[in-house]
Amino acid sequence: MNDNTLHIGTRKGFFVVKGTGGDARIVDEHFVGDNVVLSSTDPRDGAWYVVLDHGHFGMKLHRSDDQGASWLEIGVPEYPPKPEGFVDISMWGNEREWALVNIWSLEPALDQTGALWCGTVPGGLFRSEDRGVSWRLVESLWEVESRTRWGGAGSDQPAVHTINVDPRNPKWISVAISAGGVWRSKDCGATWTAHTTGMVAGYVPPEQADWPEHQDAHCVVQSPSSPEVFWCQHHMGIWRSDNDLESWTEIHSEPTSFGFPVAVHPHDKDTAWFVPAHSDQKRAPIDGRVVVARTRNGGKSFDVLSNGLPQKHAYDLVLRHALDVTADGDSLAMGSTTGNLYVTANQGDEWHCIASNLPPIYSVRYA
Amino acid sequence: MAQVVFTKNLQRHVPSPPVSAPGHTVREVLEYVFNQNPRLRGYVVNERGSLRKHMSIFVDGELITDRTTLSDAVQSESEIYVMQALSGG
Numbered sequence: 122m123n124d125n126t127l128h129i130g131t132r133k134g135f136f137v138v139k140g141t142g143g144d145a146r147i148v149d150e151h152f153v154g155d156n157v158v159l160s161s162t163d164p165r166d167g168a169w170y171v172v173l174d175h176g177h178f179g180m181k182l183h184r185s186d187d188q189g190a191s192w193l194e195i196g197v198p199e200y201p202p203k204p205e206g207f208v209d210i211s212m213w214g215n216e217r218e219w220a221l222v223n224i225w226s227l228e229p230a231l232d233q234t235g236a237l238w239c240g241t242v243p244g245g246l247f248r249s250e251d252r253g254v255s256w257r258l259v260e261s262l263w264e265v266e267s268r269t270r271w272g273g274a275g276s277d278q279p280a281v282h283t284i285n286v287d288p289r290n291p292k293w294i295s296v297a298i299s300a301g302g303v304w305r306s307k308d309c310g311a312t313w314t315a316h317t318t319g320m321v322a323g324y325v326p327p328e329q330a331d332w333p334e335h336q337d338a339h340c341v342v343q344s345p346s347s348p349e350v351f352w353c354q355h356h357m358g359i360w361r362s363d364n365d366l367e368s369w370t371e372i373h374s375e376p377t378s379f380g381f382p383v384a385v386h387p388h389d390k391d392t393a394w395f396v397p398a399h400s401d402q403k404r405a406p407i408d409g410r411v412v413v414a415r416t417r418n419g420g421k422s423f424d425v426l427s428n429g430l431p432q433k434h435a436y437d438l439v440l441r442h443a444l445d446v447t448a449d450g451d452s453l454a455m456g457s458t459t460g461n462l463y464v465t466a467n468q469g470d471e472w473h474c475i476a477s478n479l480p481p482i483y484s485v486r487y488a
Numbered sequence: 489m490a491q492v493v494f495t496k497n498l499q500r501h502v503p504s505p506p507v508s509a510p511g512h513t514v515r516e517v518l519e520y521v522f523n524q525n526p527r528l529r530g531y532v533v534n535e536r537g538s539l540r541k542h543m544s545i546f547v548d549g550e551l552i553t554d555r556t557t558l559s560d561a562v563q564s565e566s567e568i569y570v571m572q573a574l575s576g577g
Contacts, residue, residue, distance in 0.1 A: 177542045177572040178501060178531040194527065199535035220534040 125447070127454050128169070129462060130157040130484030135171050136476075137189060141452060142466030143473040151189055159442060161227040162488040163252075165234065169488070170253065172224045180224050182253055197221060198239055198247035198256040212272045217243060225282035231291035232309055238294065240281025244271050246296060248310065259310045262296070267315075267334040271301030274337045274356065282441060285343040285351075295351070295366070300337035303353070305366055316362075319369035323357050339381045340441040347390035354383040354395060354441070361420055363390075372420035376407050382444035384453060386468075391419040394446070394469060396439040396455060409434045413455070413469050429472030430463065437461055442484040456482025490517050490566040494528075497572050502527050514545060515558035517568060532570060533558075544573045 127138035127145070135157040137149040151157075152173060159172040169185040171192075183192040200219040203209065209217040226240035230248060239247045239256065246259040262268070271279035279301045287293035292309040295316070302317045315333035322335040329335055337356035344350040349365040358378035360369040372378070377397045386392035395414045399407050406412065411430040414423045431437070437457030444455040454464045460479040465472045490511065494504040504525060511517035515537075522529040533539055539555040546552070546569040552560040562568065 175501065175531070177540060178498065179534065179540055181501075181530075197530065202536075218534075218536060218538075220536050220538070 125452065126488040127445075127464075128160040128162065128484070128486045128488050129456055129479065129482060130160045130171065130442075130486075131456075131460070131480040131482050132156055133480035135160065136479065138454075138462070138464075138475060142464060142471075145454075145464050145473070145475045147476060149189055151192070152183075157484070159224060159227055159484045160486055161229070161237075162486065163229045163237075165229065165231075166252075168252065170227055170237075172227060174223065180221055182224070182227075184253055195253040196249070196255050198224070198241050198245065198258070200245065201258055201260075209269050211243075211278060212270075213277065217269075217278070219243075221245075222278055223276060223280065225276075225280040226284045226296075228284040228286060230294075231286050238284045238286075240284055240296060240298075242276050242280045243278035244268060244281060244298060244301060246281050246284075246310070261306075261311055262304065262313050265304075265313055265315075268301070270334045271298060272335070272337075274299035283338070283341045285341065287343065288345055288348045295341065295343065297338040297341040297353070299339060300335060300356070302333035302336040303338050303341055303351075303366070316366035317369070318367065319362075319371070320353075320355060320360055321357060321371075340383050342383050342385045342393075344385050344390040345387045350390040352383045352385050352393050354380050356401065359383075359395065359420065363419070372416075374414045374416070374420075375423040375425050376412065376414075380439070381441040382439055382455070384444050384446040386446065386450040387448055388450055389417075392417045392450070392468075393420070394444065394453060395423075396444060398438055404438050405436045409436065411435045411437050411457075411463075413453075413472075415469050424469075426469040426472070428470060429465070429474070431461075431474075435459075440483055442486070443482050445485050445487050447487050452487075454485050454487070456485045458482065489564065490562050490568050492517060492521055492568045492570065494532075494570045495572050498528075498531060498570075502531055504528050511562055513558065513562055514547060514552055514554075514560045514568065517562050518558065518570075542573045542575050544571050545569070546571065 129136040134153040135151040156174040161170045173181045211217045223242040230236035237249045247256040283297035285295045295305040317333040317336045320336045339354045351362045353360040359372040384394045410432045413426040437459045458481045462476040489508040509520040
């Protein structure tokens with residue numbers, strides 16, 4: 122794998138960037154004009170996957186087996202028919218249609234060759250065992266008792282946006298749902314347990330604040346080197362679990378703890394990066410200054426990094442899939458809704474704006 | 489046979505030239521077309537068979553009323569236009 126190849130999914134196309142730090146450049150473009158909400162690379166066979174939201178024409182998945190020289194449209198997750206008489210009322214008081222609305226996560230399922238996991242709206246997890254040609258709903262998660270009470274957050278319907286495959290065992294997977302909490306399966310999706318102890322929601326009546334189904338975990342990343350450690354950028358702030366999801370402890374970042382993405386150093390469980398925004402109510406940088414918050418001590422303190430980032434009249438927001446770190450932990454990239462792409466080759470000490478006229482950026486992933 | 493025309497906005501995603509198709513309802517006509525052109529199905533209807541939210545279908549100049557099961561009647565010489573609604577743009 123080439124750590125310096127970046128895949129950028131945007132509102133109007135998919136872009137490939139090569140190079141390190143200030144030398145990084147856009148070298149290729151695909152699907153120009155189309156809404157590319159997500160991308161994923163399978164390290165086992167090198168396949169590239171992109172998720173397209175065609176709006177009028179629905180969600181589509183494409184795969185390239187030749188690094189973008191050609192693309193093949195593959196299948197998309199399809200929900201099964203709703204059982205006769207089953208009541209599934211959404212938070213809006215309407216009967217929920219069991220039909221794909223959007224795709225918010227796509228990851229290789231490392232327990233089986235050619236298998237993939239896909240998280241969807243409304244609140245679905247799907248699995249393919251043929252490189253995305255066909256999909257089946259993971260019914261065990263769809264059937265958990267609280268599922269019909271999951272809320273929409275960032276989408277009218279709940280979104281399965283995070284899938285972590287455990288480095289200790291590929292059959293252990295954890296997912297995060299906005300807003301439906303954090304769940305883990307240790308049997309490849311057959312059974313699930315909620316893991317939100319310690320998390321608090323401020324957007325429901327106080328007596329419901331700790332209910333698992335109300336937790337809006339914006340992004341959860343499991344430490345690759347210390348898999349018992351998980352970091353979470355939650356709607357209410359930042360949480361960390363250092364006891365294998367038994368419980369979560371709130372962390373206070375600088376200058377705020379509100380944001381969407383988190384990146385974790387591949388070899389150091391205590392180093393993580395966040396991109397703070399002012400607040401839920403004001404989803405923009407404080408005083409027009411774009412900064413990245415980095416902790417090197419597990420969240421005890423944070424460095425506020427701004428070298429190379431715009432510090433005046435900048436209104437960039439970095440979404441949950443738009444921050445990533447290379448396998449060596451030195452380079453990071455982030456893309457904003459303003460269409461700016463920033464990279465660093467020294468863990469955030471110095472940033473370079475590689476492109477400033479891209480469409481709104483939804484996804485940034487090292488290939 | 490009804491004549492079916494698909495919006496030109498579809499063409500770059502899935503070629504779908506005008507086609508003649510039998511059927512007494514929009515559903516029957518489209519099923520015939522989808523069987524000839526399987527990839528087209530998912531661009532027009534979702535997995536429940538319902539017309540996608542921002543698509544519209546006209547039969548002889550009239551918007552269909554049943555977007556869920558596509559039961560609107562079709563005559564043997566009907567013209568059917570499958571268009572994208574501006575609402576989704």
